[in-house]
Amino acid sequence: MDKIAIVDTMFARFDMGAVAENELKRQPGFGNRFEIVRTTVPGIKDLAVACKRLIERENCLLVLAFGMPGRADLDQLSAHEASLGIVAAQLLTNTPILQVFVHESESDDQEELRTIARERSAKHAINACWMLYEPEQLKQRAGKGIRQGSADAGSL
Amino acid sequence: MDKIAIVDTMFARFDMGAVAENELKRQPGFGNRFEIVRTTVPGIKDLAVACKRLIERENCLLVLAFGMPGRADLDQLSAHEASLGIVAAQLLTNTPILQVFVHESESDDQEELRTIARERSAKHAINACWMLYEPEQLKQRAGKGIRQGSADAGSL
Amino acid sequence: MDKIAIVDTMFARFDMGAVAENELKRQPGFGNRFEIVRTTVPGIKDLAVACKRLIERENCLLVLAFGMPGRADLDQLSAHEASLGIVAAQLLTNTPILQVFVHESESDDQEELRTIARERSAKHAINACWMLYEPEQLKQRAGKGIRQGSADAGSL
Amino acid sequence: MDKIAIVDTMFARFDMGAVAENELKRQPGFGNRFEIVRTTVPGIKDLAVACKRLIERENCLLVLAFGMPGRADLDQLSAHEASLGIVAAQLLTNTPILQVFVHESESDDQEELRTIARERSAKHAINACWMLYEPEQLKQRAGKGIRQGSADAGSL
Amino acid sequence: MDKIAIVDTMFARFDMGAVAENELKRQPGFGNRFEIVRTTVPGIKDLAVACKRLIERENCLLVLAFGMPGRADLDQLSAHEASLGIVAAQLLTNTPILQVFVHESESDDQEELRTIARERSAKHAINACWMLYEPEQLKQRAGKGIRQGSADAGSL
Numbered sequence: 001m002d003k004i005a006i007v008d009t010m011f012a013r014f015d016m017g018a019v020a021e022n023e024l025k026r027q028p029g030f031g032n033r034f035e036i037v038r039t040t041v042p043g044i045k046d047l048a049v050a051c052k053r054l055i056e057r058e059n060c061l062l063v064l065a066f067g068m069p070g071r072a073d074l075d076q077l078s079a080h081e082a083s084l085g086i087v088a089a090q091l092l093t094n095t096p097i098l099q100v101f102v103h104e105s106e107s108d109d110q111e112e113l114r115t116i117a118r119e120r121s122a123k124h125a126i127n128a129c130w131m132l133y134e135p136e137q138l139k140q141r142a143g144k145g146i147r148q149g150s151a152d153a154g155s156l
Numbered sequence: 157m158d159k160i161a162i163v164d165t166m167f168a169r170f171d172m173g174a175v176a177e178n179e180l181k182r183q184p185g186f187g188n189r190f191e192i193v194r195t196t197v198p199g200i201k202d203l204a205v206a207c208k209r210l211i212e213r214e215n216c217l218l219v220l221a222f223g224m225p226g227r228a229d230l231d232q233l234s235a236h237e238a239s240l241g242i243v244a245a246q247l248l249t250n251t252p253i254l255q256v257f258v259h260e261s262e263s264d265d266q267e268e269l270r271t272i273a274r275e276r277s278a279k280h281a282i283n284a285c286w287m288l289y290e291p292e293q294l295k296q297r298a299g300k301g302i303r304q305g306s307a308d309a310g311s312l
Numbered sequence: 313m314d315k316i317a318i319v320d321t322m323f324a325r326f327d328m329g330a331v332a333e334n335e336l337k338r339q340p341g342f343g344n345r346f347e348i349v350r351t352t353v354p355g356i357k358d359l360a361v362a363c364k365r366l367i368e369r370e371n372c373l374l375v376l377a378f379g380m381p382g383r384a385d386l387d388q389l390s391a392h393e394a395s396l397g398i399v400a401a402q403l404l405t406n407t408p409i410l411q412v413f414v415h416e417s418e419s420d421d422q423e424e425l426r427t428i429a430r431e432r433s434a435k436h437a438i439n440a441c442w443m444l445y446e447p448e449q450l451k452q453r454a455g456k457g458i459r460q461g462s463a464d465a466g467s468l
Numbered sequence: 469m470d471k472i473a474i475v476d477t478m479f480a481r482f483d484m485g486a487v488a489e490n491e492l493k494r495q496p497g498f499g500n501r502f503e504i505v506r507t508t509v510p511g512i513k514d515l516a517v518a519c520k521r522l523i524e525r526e527n528c529l530l531v532l533a534f535g536m537p538g539r540a541d542l543d544q545l546s547a548h549e550a551s552l553g554i555v556a557a558q559l560l561t562n563t564p565i566l567q568v569f570v571h572e573s574e575s576d577d578q579e580e581l582r583t584i585a586r587e588r589s590a591k592h593a594i595n596a597c598w599m600l601y602e603p604e605q606l607k608q609r610a611g612k613g614i615r616q617g618s619a620d621a622g623s624l
Numbered sequence: 625m626d627k628i629a630i631v632d633t634m635f636a637r638f639d640m641g642a643v644a645e646n647e648l649k650r651q652p653g654f655g656n657r658f659e660i661v662r663t664t665v666p667g668i669k670d671l672a673v674a675c676k677r678l679i680e681r682e683n684c685l686l687v688l689a690f691g692m693p694g695r696a697d698l699d700q701l702s703a704h705e706a707s708l709g710i711v712a713a714q715l716l717t718n719t720p721i722l723q724v725f726v727h728e729s730e731s732d733d734q735e736e737l738r739t740i741a742r743e744r745s746a747k748h749a750i751n752a753c754w755m756l757y758e759p760e761q762l763k764q765r766a767g768k769g770i771r772q773g774s775a776d777a778g779s780l
Contacts (some may be wrong), residue, residue, distance in 0.1 A: 008454050013468045015455030040450040042439045042460070045395070045411055049402035056406065068455075070465070074415060077392060080233060083201070085399035087241035090205035091248060092403060094212065099201055103230060110468050117468075127198045138196040142164050143171030143224075148198070153226070156169045156266050156273075236545060239513070243553035246517035247560060250524065255513055259542060283510045294508040298476050299483030299536075304510070309538070312481045312578050312585075320766050325780045327767030352762040354751045354772070357707070357723055361714035368718065380767075382777070386727060389704060397711035404715060422780050429780075548701060551669070555709035558673035559716060562680065567669055571698060595666045606664040610632050611639030611692075616666070621694070624637045624734050624741075 002034040004128055005060040007050045011043040012068035014114055016100060016121040020064050023125035029133055034061075044069060044078050044101075048085030055093045062128050063097040066121065071104045079103065096131055100124045102149065120149030158190040160284055161216035163206045167199040168224035170270055172256060172277040176220050179281035185289055190217075200225060200234050200257075204241030211249045218284050219253040222277065227260045235259065252287055256280045258305065276305030314346040316440055317372040319362045323355040324380035326426055328412060328433040332376050335437035341445055346373075356381060356390050356413075360397030367405045374440050375409040378433065383416045391415065408443055412436045414461065432461030470502040472596055473528040475518045479511040480536035482582055484568060484589040488532050491593035497601055502529075512537060512546050512569075516553030523561045530596050531565040534589065539572045547571065564599055568592045570617065588617030626658040628752055629684040631674045635667040636692035638738055640724060640745040644688050647749035653757055658685075668693060668702050668725075672709030679717045686752050687721040690745065695728045703727065720755055724748045726773065744773030 004024060008017035017038060024036055037058055041050045044067040051063040065086055069079035079101060086099050102117045127148070130137040145153035160180060164173035173194060180192055193214055197206045200223040207219040221242055225235035235257060246253050258273045283304070286293040301309035316336060320329035329350060336348055349370055353362045356379040363375040377398055381391035391413060402409050414429045439460070442449040457465035472492060476485035485506060492504055505526055509518045512535040519531040533554055537547035547569060558565050570585045595616070598605040613621035628648060632641035641662060648660055661682055665674045668691040675687040689710055693703035703725060714721050726741045751772070754761040769777035 010450055010453040010456060010458035012455045013457035013465055015467075017454055038451065039447065040454040041408075041443070042410065042436070042450065042458070045399060046408060048399060049406065049408055052403055053406055066455075074418075078395075080237070081392070081395045081399055083234075083237045084240065084396065085403065087201060087204060087237055088244065088400065088403055091208055091241065091244055094205065094209055096197075096202060096205055098198065106230075114468050124198070131197070135195065138166055138198070139194065141166040142173050142196040143168045143222075144166060145169035146166035146198070153169055155171075156270050236549070239546075239549045240552065243513060243516060243549055244556065247520055247553065247556055250517065250521055252509075252514060252517055254510065262542075280510070287509070291507065294478055294510065295506065297478040298485055298508040299480045299534075300478060301481035302478035302510070309481055311483075312582050322762055322765040322768060322770035324767045325769035325777055327779075329766055350763065351759065352766040353720075353755070354722065354748070354762070354770070357711060358720060360711060361718065361720055364715055365718055378767075386730075390707075393704070393707045393711055396708065397715065400712065400715055426780050548705070551702075551705045552708065555669060555672060555705055556712065559676055559709065559712055562673065562677055564665075564670060564673055566666065574698075592666070599665070603663065606634055606666070607662065609634040610641055610664040611636045611690075612634060613637035614634035614666070621637055623639075624738050 002132065003037050003058060003060040004034050005037045005051065005054040005058070005063040006066070007039050007041065007047055007054065007063060008066040009041055009043050009047065012066060014068060014102070014117040016066040016102070016117050019118050019121040020066070020125040023122040027126070027129045029129065033133065044082040045085065047082055048089045051086065051097050052089040052093055055095045062095065062132055064124055064128055065097050065099050067101045068117070069101060069103050098124050098128055116149040123148035158288065159193050159214060159216040160190050161193045161207065161210040161214070161219040162222070163195050163197065163203055163210065163219060164222040165197055165199050165203065168222060170224060170258070170273040172222040172258070172273050175274050175277040176222070176281040179278040183282070183285045185285065189289065200238040201241065203238055204245045207242065207253050208245040208249055211251045218251065218288055220280055220284055221253050221255050223257045224273070225257060225259050254280050254284055272305040279304035314444065315349050315370060315372040316346050317349045317363065317366040317370065317375040318378070319351050319353065319359055319366065319375060320378040321353055321355050321359065324378060326380060326414070326429040328378040328414070328429050331430050331433040332378070332437040335434040339438070339441045341441065345445065356394040357397065359394055360401045363398065363409050364401040364405055367407045374407065374444055376436055376440055377409050377411050379413045380429070381413060381415050410436050410440055428461040435460035470600065471505050471526060471528040472502050473505045473519065473522040473526070473531040474534070475507050475509065475515055475522065475531060476534040477509055477511050477515065480534060482536060482570070482585040484534040484570070484585050487586050487589040488534070488593040491590040495594070495597045497597065501601065512550040513553065515550055516557045519554065519565045520557040520561055523563045530563065530600055532592055532596055533565050533567050535569045536585070537569060537571050566592050566596055584617040591616035626756065627661050627682060627684040628658050629661045629675065629678040629682070629687040630690070631663050631665065631671055631678065631687060632690040633665055633667050633671065636690060638692060638726070638741040640690040640726070640741050643742050643745040644690070644749040647746040651750070651753045653753065657757065668706040669709065671706055672713045675710065675721050676713040676717055679719045686719065686756055688748055688752055689721050689723050691725045692741070693725060693727050722748050722752055740773040747772035
């Protein structure tokens with residue numbers, strides 16, 4: 001059975017991994033075509049190697065990597081460094097890792113942040129399945145201004 | 157037959173991949189010397205690994221990678237990270253990937269942005285063919301201030 | 313016996329490595345399941361290769377890398393470069409390296425800085441053991457806003 | 469016969485590659501010890517992989533990579549990304565690539581920019597020969613504040 | 625006999641490599657345990673690959689890499705890019721490269737800059753020997769706020 005991995009952090013202030021797990025379980029292939037592997041690391045810069053290990057040691061076909069950088073400048077820099085690591089991990093494994101970060105700076109309103117985190121996590125869980133099993137879903141939306149966690153921007 | 161790949165995103169607000177595909181189809185070698193492979197990913201940071209996979213698994217000789225970063229600082233940072241990934245993917249595969257990004261910040265006028273996106277995509281599709289089949293076209297234009305998506309800057 | 317490595321610098325103004333070593337020695341597995349390897353390098357940019365050598369030559373299963381960047385802009389930049397190196401070292405070795413940096417800019421009060429350094433070092437020593445021997449401890453805290461060196465931020 | 473490569477862009481607004489080619493042809497070893505290989509790519513971010521291919525496929529011993537970033541912030545960022553790619557290409561091939569960039573922001577005066585571009589290109593062509601055939605020329609100038617494209621800064 | 629390498633630039637305005645060479649010659653192991661290899665490159669971005677070549681082709685056990693970035697923003701950026709290259713070169717060779725940069729921006733006073741350059745170069749030459757032959761010297765100074773080129777910051 002295929003494996004989709006979820007990797008998240010203790011640092012994040014919302015359990016995005018749980019949302020993604022629930023969404024994945026609602027997808028058609030769950031339980032027959034793919035199963036879910038989950039792991040948690042301390043912080044955002046620990047994600048990349050954790051993703052790489054799940055790909056190489058557990059043969060995961062795709063990873064969803066969740067993080068929630070704080071408002072501090074140092075947190076923003078950590079997110080940037082983590083992100084470069086995730087890009088590198090993808091190239092070294094030839095495997096997609098969907099980086100699902102919600103920045104606390106995206107909203108001053110906690111309820112809105114929760115909504116962004118929930119929506120973004122769920123939408124990327126669906127993207128994960130599309131990438132593996134229905135790539136034509138992505139192709140149909142090429143250049144359409146699709147967003148995760150906010151309203152679609154739409155075409156110009 | 158050679159393969160030229162087009163990779164674009166759902167995030168972009170203009171279907172640059174379609175413009176490039178049409179332009180490639182107008183080039184002399186289309187259908188006999190080269191064919192086109194297309195794939196779409198969610199966002200800009202998913203491009204690099206998708207390009208690398210097409211090069212290594214589908215033997216594509218060159219990839220056109222399209223993205224349209226938004227105006228937000230976080231979008232600009234994503235574009236930078238994506239770009240470093242595309243540079244790395246080229247080095248790891250010894251294969252050119254033409255990065256065709258249109259930044260929403262390039263113009264406040266939607267019609268102008270569309271024009272930039274259209275022109276840049278078409279010009280880079282031609283560059284792709286030149287790189288593979290007519291490198292002397294590039295050599296003749298060395299240092300001539302050639303632009304894609306705006307008027308040529310010309311020589312100093 | 314497993315090995316956990318501690319790498320720190322002469323540049324840092326607090327002996328974070330000693331705190332971590334003491335904390336590790338209080339953990340259940342110490343002396344039977346794992347032993348400690350320690351090394352010191354001049355500055356923060358010397359950490360990444362030192363970690364990689366300990367992983368590859370001493371077979372360390374996990375490294376704690378300690379640094380304390382100064383307030384100067386050049387120090388901040390060095391920390392960023394060091395951090396990218398540590399991310400890369402993890403990917404090249406498939407081994408977690410917990411980056412434990414305390415920035416002098418985090419507080420103007422020396423006593424508070426010492427407290428941050430002490431707490432962060434101890435907490436990450438515990439994280440190291442959890443990653444190797446009790447990963448469910450991390451999983452239970454996914455998305456709970458856990459911090460090291462300051463009060464937990466908690467869930468949104 | 470040894471090969472020295474020149475790689476430049478259509479984007480640049482001055483034909484720095486031609487200046488370097490002429491300078492190389494004036495050097496003692498030209499035609500007996502080394503020959504010149506030239507290629508042109510669209511823009512600055514296409515340089516790194518082109519250099520790497522010339523090194524690995526054409527066995528070039530050294531590459532001169534020419535670029536002229538524009539004044540726009542996006543151009544400056546592209547130059548930074550290109551530069552990191554060139555650093556990486558050197559490390560992956562164990563071969564020197566002299567990065568010869570002239571930034572339009574270096575002067576508001578077009579004639580001065582042309583002079584900078586001309587001088588820098590010629591000086592680096594000489595550096596290329598020194599690196600391969602007369603390394604003692606470089607050693608004699610260690611720490612002497614040597615510049616290319618402007619007056620030497622001299623020793624402190 | 626072991627080899628320690630010194631790599632410096634023509635760009636620097638002070639002959640830091642000479643200071644380091646003299647200091648190394650005063651160390652106990654010189655001439656019996658280790659010898660010195662020296663090379664000079666044009667500028668700071670040429671350091672990383674030169675270091676890597678000396679490690680891989682000349683079997684140098686450690687490299688001291690000297691640079692002196694100017695005050696211009698472009699020089700600062702070059703230093704950052706060079707620094708990332710040096711970090712990468714260390715990881716690719718599993719060999720320490722001590723990056724010894726003096727930024728002209730560190731002081732407006734030329735005499736002070738010379739002093740910084742002299743002290744930093746000498747101190748890092750000693751660090752090099754400690755890393756290879758007396759690692760306990762480094763361990764004893766862990767977290768003690770040791771500096772090179774200015775007074776030690778001391779412990780918090």
